[in-house]
Every structure is written in C-alpha cells, then in structure tokens.
Amino acid sequence: MPERPLLVFPVARRIEPEAGRPRPTGKPHVPERGRQAARLAPQVALFREEFQRYSASIRQSVAGLEPETVLVIEIAGSVKDFKQAVDGTDGLEWLGEWDVEDDADDDFYEVNDRGERRQVSVAGRLFISMVNEAGMRELLGLWDTWQRGQALPHGRTKWRDVFAQARVIRRWGIQETLNETGMLARWRELIEPLDDGAIVPCQIELFYRQRPERRRANEDAIRSLTAELDGAPLGGFIDMPPINFHAVKVGLPAGRVRDLIGALDDGRVDVDAQLFNFQGVMYVRPTGQAIPSDGEAEPEELEFAEAEDVAPPVVAILDGVPNTQHAALRGRVQIDDAFDLARLYQPGERRHGSSMASLVIHGEQPGGDSALARQVYHVPVLQPDEHARGFGHRREHVPDTAFLEDRVERAVRRMLEGDGDLAPQAPGVRFINLSIGDPDRPFIHSPSPLARLLDYLAWRYKVLFCVSAGNFTGPIDLGLTHAAFSALAPAERDARVVRAISGQLSARRLLAPAEALNVVTVGALHADESGAYVPGLRANLVDQVNVFSPATRFGHGFRRSMKPEIFLAGGRQLYDTPVAAGQSYTPSLQLRAPGQRVAFDSDAPGELSHTVHTRGTSNAAALATRAAAFIHEALGEVRTIDGQPLQADKESVAVKALLVHSARHDEGTAGLLRAALRTPENGRKFREITGRYLGYGALDLQRVLECTEQRGTLVACDDISENEIHEYRLPLPVELSASTLWRRLVVTLAWFSPMNFAHRNLREARLDVQPVGKWEDVPLRLGRVNADHNQVLRSTVQHEVLEANDLIAAFVDGDTLAFRVTCKADATAHLDEQIPYALAITLEVGEGVAVPIYTRLREGIRQQVRVAA
Structure with missing residues (x-):
C-alpha cells in the first residue's frame, strides 16, 4: 500500500434543491406567415406528389404492403415536445430527431437581445417521422388550416410552431440513403473491375419501427425487393430493440449497382430499383469491421516470466x-x-x-x-x-x-x-x-x-x-x-x-x-x-x-x-x-x-x-x-476514515473518473497548437479547438495511484436521483490563506447514464459539479484552464482544471470549499433510475513547497467525520 493513498470524502450531505426559474430560450427570426406559406407551399406539394408516385410503384413491387413515406422537417430553433404532437397524430410514427446548423439567410437568422441580426449560423432541429396515407391526409389538413391563418385543433398546436419555423419539408431521399454513408463512393471503387455478375455486399439499415409486425413486414419487403435485383440477404436480420437497430446485409450483382450509379449520375432520383426507393430503408452502408494488415515482420525473441497465482x-x-x-x-x-x-x-x-x-x-x-x-x-x-x-x-x-x-x-x-x-x-x-x-x-x-x-x-x-x-x-x-x-x-x-x-x-x-x-x-x-x-x-x-x-x-x-x-x-x-x-x-x-x-x-x-x-x-x-x-x-x-472500503458496485465508474482525472495537457503540445493554428479569428474558441486535438490530456497514471505531501486526491462514489443535490466539502489548508502560492484544483465527475435513442440528446441523466459560488469568488480565487467550460458538460465526464498564482483570500483553519453534484433529466421527461457517479478532486501546490496539502486534507476529513458522528 502506498505511503499516501487516495483519501475518501465523507458521505455527501443532501441539499434541498432551490426553486429555479427556467432559462429563457431565444428563437431565431423567421418569416411572417404569408412569406412562410409561399416558401413552403411548393415543398408540401412536391412531398404529396412524390408520395402518390411512390405509393403506386411500391404496391406493384410488394403485394399487401401499406405505402408509407418518411417525412423530414428541418426547422430553425426548437419546438418543445413535438414528439408528443407526432405521436398524437393519426397515421404518423415518430422516428427520431437531431440537431442541425444551417447558414443564415434573409428569412432565417439569429438575433441579439436588441433584435439585431447576428452573423452566425442558425441552430435548428431535424425531425423524421413515418407517414401513411391517413397521416398524409391529416398533415395536409393541418397545413391548409395553418396557411389560411385559422386556429389548429386542440392537441395539434405544436404543428403551428413547426410550420412557422420550418426551413424544409421533404421526403427522405435516395441521395441521403446512399450519399451520406459514403456508399456511392465506395461502390464506384468496388465495381469498376468487376463483372456484372459479381456479388457486391452492403448493409441496409432500416428505420426502427416500434411495432414488431411493422418490422417483420419491412423484412419481407427487403427480401422481395432484393430478389427483384437478383440479389439476396447474406445472413439473417438483426433486430435489437434496446438500441433501435434493425438491419440486414445483402449481396447485389455488380451490374445492378452499376445501373443505379448510372441513373443517379444522369440526375434521375426515382431510379428503377425499388430497394433503394423503399421508405423503410434509412441507410445503405459498406459492410464490416476489419483490422488492417500488418507490414513486414522482423520478429525478435524475448523471455517472459511464468504466470504464477494470477x-x-x-x-x-x-x-x-x-x-x-x-x-x-x-x-x-x-x-x-x-x-x-x-x-x-x-x-x-x-x-x-x-x-x-x-x-x-x-x-x-x-x-x-x-x-x-x-x-x-x-x-x-x-x-x-x-x-x-x-x-x-x-x-x-x-x-x-x-x-x-x-x-x-x-x-x-x-x-x-x-x-x-x-x-x-x-x-x-x-x-x-x-x-x-x-x-x-x-x-x-x-x-x-x-x-x-x-x-x-x-x-x-x-x-x-x-x-x-x-x-x-x-x-x-x-x-x-x-x-x-x-x-x-x-x-x-x-x-x-x-x-x-x-x-x-x-x-x-x-x-x-x-x-x-x-x-x-x-x-x-x-x-x-x-x-x-x-x-x-x-x-x-x-x-x-x-x-x-x-x-x-x-x-x-x-x-x-x-x-x-x-x-x-x-x-x-x-x-x-x-x-x-x-x-x-x-x-x-x-x-x-x-x-x-x-x-x-x-x-x-x-x-x-x-x-x-x-x-x-x-x-x-x-x-x-x-x-x-x-x-x-x-x-x-483505499479506505474511508472509519476503515470502510469504497462501494464495490461503483468500482467501474470510480475508475472512469480517475482515468480522466489523471489526464493533463502537455504544455509543449499546447504551445505548438497555439503557434501553428491560433489566429485573431479563432482566438475566442481556441480552448475548444485545443480540446479537439488534446482531449483532456495525456494520462499520468501515478497521479491517481498515490498522493504526495504537496498533492492530495479525494474520491467519492454514490447514487443520485433526479433533482437531488449532493454536497461535499474540501478542507482548505490554512497555510494557503492570504498567500500568492501557485495552486491547482482538478475536479472530475463521471457517471453512467441510461440512453433514450429516440431523443436528440440521447443521454437521459445530466450531472454536473460546481462550487457554491463562482470559481473566481471562492477563497482560492481560481480560473479555468485547458477545456472549454461548455464542452465539458456534454458527455458523461466533466473534467475541470483550475489554476492561479495571485492573492488567495484570507480564511481560517477549518474552512472548506463546498462542491455540489446535481442531477437533471436530459433526454427524458422524468429520470426513473438512480445514477451511479464518482467524484475526484485534487488540490496541489508546487512540489517541494512547504505546505502539507495531503496532511491537511486528511485532518480536515477526519474532523468532518467526527462532527457528523
């Protein structure tokens, strides 16, 4: 066991959440109703015409299949709870959403607090849903009502906001089915040397339908449409409900693929290949993971010790x-x-x-x-x-x-x-x-x-x-x-x-x-x-x-x-x-x-x-x-002050936190990035640019295996529920009071989150850790370095590095710095599960500085345990 092992925080104090006010969300400028109706009318008409043509053709190819099409609506800004509106509309089935960004134009642009146009891209969302003939009639009825300026029926008012903010209304197309995945480019490479009869593999990913019978019907359709092209599935379908994944790998003759590419090159979107027009297909992708081949080997012999008592x-x-x-x-x-x-x-x-x-x-x-x-x-x-x-x-x-x-x-x-x-x-x-x-x-x-x-x-x-x-x-x-x-x-x-x-x-x-x-x-x-x-x-x-x-x-x-x-x-x-x-x-x-x-x-x-x-x-x-x-x-x-081990069921999340906690930016590499890439134009976002190349940094394992007298690390593990607040108190070494010593504080919070794969945010649990008060106002007077303060909150690890060497506020022996871990629902209306998390906090001064950081942290934790008892 090391001389100075990691320390363990006492059990967190539960804090009642304060009544908060929702943060107002700004909306971009959108056209007035008349202009918007004129913009969208041709798109809606084209959507209706394409659905009618598709319905007629798919009925001829697959007997008994109910014609459906995928509706894509791209909006500027956001519309809250639109999924519920889709789910409540007959003939529509929600498939998903994700964030998008588009260039501003005269109709859609961001505005500042004074209503002035900002020269930035416009954030928005893209919604996709499946529409059958009944849904098409309902959708067109809502559109006609909205463009006439009439009130939408009860339960349909979200469509008013969607029509007002829509930039594009269209059908999911063959180009994105094949182009976005790189499939067309890959096919061009593969088929050039092949005979027409050679089999070319690809993976077909289907839109995930919530009803099993719809998924089985789509499987039958894929088999039939693949056979029309003289192809066949290469194996069984995969259907994984927990992750909304439904797919199959198929083999197609190179000649048929060559015909498809030729048709697309000629500008024909409705190609004579129903497999690729079929609206159950989300993406067609290249197949398979593979390990690249090694190079020439010049092996050397090496002796290894025998394994004993592993x-x-x-x-x-x-x-x-x-x-x-x-x-x-x-x-x-x-x-x-x-x-x-x-x-x-x-x-x-x-x-x-x-x-x-x-x-x-x-x-x-x-x-x-x-x-x-x-x-x-x-x-x-x-x-x-x-x-x-x-x-x-x-x-x-x-x-x-x-x-x-x-x-x-x-x-x-x-x-x-x-x-x-x-x-x-x-x-x-x-x-x-x-x-x-x-x-x-x-x-x-x-x-x-x-x-x-x-x-x-x-x-x-x-x-x-x-x-x-x-x-x-x-x-x-x-x-x-x-x-x-x-x-x-x-x-x-x-x-x-x-x-x-x-x-x-x-x-x-x-x-x-x-x-x-x-x-x-x-x-x-x-x-x-x-x-x-x-x-x-x-x-x-x-x-x-x-x-x-x-x-x-x-x-x-x-x-x-x-x-x-x-x-x-x-x-x-x-x-x-x-x-x-x-x-x-x-x-x-x-x-x-x-x-x-x-x-x-x-x-x-x-x-x-x-x-x-x-x-x-x-x-x-x-x-x-x-x-x-x-x-x-x-x-x-590692043991708590009263001799108890860490919770065994939190081992993996604790290690997750400590792996990241050990990471540090290399100053030489950070300097190289600044010299090579920093400009007056990107200076304000350079922390995010640096993070792209360096992440949270290079792992320094020894920092989380043991402490030094000038560096102490405390860890905590627990479960937290929605809207709970857990408070931990970091003892402040009195020797730092009113000094100008360089100091660094590293704070890492890691957790495992359930996922909602039908929501644009995916992550259901959003945790964060913050001090009570602003970083610059706490006694240590710290400032963030390395990572962008927004970027660290977007995944399931929050890693903050703070440093300073100016005057520390005066404080007395026994004072602490309070940290609060909070839990909010993200990609869900309500978070039903308890979320396992781990917190690691390191306080350090320069090596050799005569401040016993580790000793003071250990003494302060012992005092907290005595007071709690």
Missing part, C-alpha cells in the same frame, strides 16, 4: 483470437471462444488479439515484472477474411454473414449475466477493451449502432469500455519535398505537420464506436519506450515529445462533446519518405522499432516468444485498459 479477471478483451500458448500470454489469458472462431485461424494469423492481450497484460516493457496480477478474459469476435490478404496472411474482420453488434452483445451478456442455462463466465469483469474501429463509419452527427450498443451495455452492466479513437491510415501532404522539409528547423517542421493535419480533420473523424457517450475514448500519443532506432527510408515527422500521433483520429464527439477524452502512448509512427519531388508521406507499416513491443504470433513451428513493434490507437486503448486495472487494484486498498 487472480480472476477484472479486464476483458473483445478482439481477434490470441495465441494463448505464446510465452507472454500462457496462463494469463482466459479465452472464451463463444463463436467457435479459433478453428478458423492458421499459424501466424492470431496477431491483433495477441498484441492487444500482450499490451494489456505487460504494457510497453514486456518480459519484466510489470505483468498484471490477474488473468485477462478474452472473447474473440473477429475471424480471418478468406478474400483479403496482406503481407502473406489473411486480415481479421467481421464476415458479411454476421454483425459485430450481435457478437459484442452476446459476448458481454454471456460474460456478466449468462446465456440461457449458462452461468456468467466472468462476473468479476469491470473493464472491457475494444480496439476495433469501423473505417467505413466515421462519426458524422448521430452515433452508430455499435456506439449505441456500448452505451446500453455500459449502463445495463455498469462496466467501463475503453475504446480506440481509430487510426488515420491516409497520407499526409506537407507541400514540400523531403529535402526541403528536412531542412526546416524542428519547430517549423512540427508546426507544418500540425497545419497539414488540421486540413484533414474532416477525414480524421472518430471511427465507430468511439463516439459512444458512456465509454472512455482513447487517442494515441507519438511516444513509446523503444529508444533509438534505425530509420532506413522512414521519416519521423514530429520532433516534439508527447505530441499527438500523426496517425490518430480526433473529435469532436456527439453534440461536440470532448472526444477522445484521454491520450496514451501509441508508438512513434514513422512515414515512408516520398521519392524525388514527392510531397506526400504514407504511414510505414514495418513491424520494427520504433513502436511498442508486443507478442507476435509466428507462423514458424514452435516459436512462442517472438515480439514485434506496432503502433496505433488500438495500442493506446489497450494501455488505458491496463491502467484501469491498476487503478482498480489501488482502489481496493
């Missing part, structure tokens, strides 16, 4: 099959081959799972005494791809006959709950590593089905997923030849690389499921412990240490939340030097230093101690999972 697992890995006989993994991995995938692998193909297990168990320095004291539970969810090879072996993927969502859900349920008569296989698991991203699903505006699944599972089982942000495998164009780039000063080289990366941000969005809200998403630092290396024909583009990896992906997350939250070492990624006058650098795939040394599955018989060097956000996420295991062990030794 405890049951608290960490699980969902990945490819590992080589459990490798010296690094033997006796340390509890494999559960739930999907019978191990038999599909050949020697030398068990690579990604082996490397992830190696990093989780041993970290960056395998072979030493740093191995976890517990086994790791490993469920394979990937398998070799018969049709894709690289560098002599098959890559690992999810086949077109299966869904990763299904495998992950079944694996976690089997692990923690059991499956049928099968008992839970690893009920002690609290942390799950998922280092698999979907390169065909970069985050745009709404979370992917896999992200929604992780959010659901994290809440249901109170487990923490550590998820990789995803790798950017494309080239970086620096606009200089290699000779010219090499001639620059190191600082100029780094700034040029950062500016090149900033120009690629749209291509560097998070890969699903990294956008999930209940998880911790991990980005990669350009760092490792492999030491010196032989560069060969490879270039290190970044000289500065602890900067983000040139191969990592960035946020923002859902609703511009902070993603990734934390960064860990992901290995130094080198780039192949361009030849001659080339200016584009491509990632080197060589499995030699630099990088992180991991177990390697050799295809040579009997070779069970080979290692190679790898890089990427998968590695960083594995190290984050390993850090979670160490924090878990440290928390097992």
